Amino acid sequence: DAGVIQSPRHEVTEMGQEVTLRCKPISGHNSLFWYRQTMMRGLELLIYFNNNVPIDDSGMPEDRFSAKMPNASFSTLKIQPSEPRDSAVYFCASKDRAVGGELFFGEGSRLTVL
């Protein structure tokens, strides 16, 4: 079975540009999480969807960040406008319905904002 698929793997952009990161969760999983990883702050939860509905977006840094999950097989994380401090690795993870189930992570999208 395919795992969580993220694209792009790497993105280099200039400050002020719009960035869109994409995620395809594992088929059948009903929870999806977006995390950001930096050396300084570690792994931070940005937003969490359950059955395509945002449940916890308290980690979204500010209005420049938005996330959508239009259907069970696709989610996007958008940053507009991007800033150098947004440079990080962004991970998407999905989870099945089992309460004790683990998160399955994608390979991450490394974003560099110049």
Added chain:
Amino acid sequence: AQTVTQSQPEMSVQEAETVTLSCTYDTSENNYYLFWYKQPPSRQMILVIRQEAYKQQNATENRFSVNFQKAAKSFSLKISDSQLGDTAMYFCAFMKFASGTYKYIFGTGTRLKVLA
């Protein structure tokens, strides 16, 4: 609020030796789950082992085992017969499920280097 602490930022171990990574957490919950994830240089986080808090028996997965001390809120990972491929960042994670919502808390990680 729940917290997860990994007090060892970096560790090293000789190949074939045993190493233990520590993790402590703070919670007032009684039912929860604990995980160890491995993040190799390739970046993808992979589950190593999982422990349900209601189970007293320590989880084991091949060369990986945990020492779960619920009263002490400790969840250490033991890697036996260390291999070069075990070189990675290791993250301890706490999860609770309440009011229909999952809450995962990750530690800051321990960088493990296995030496040849």
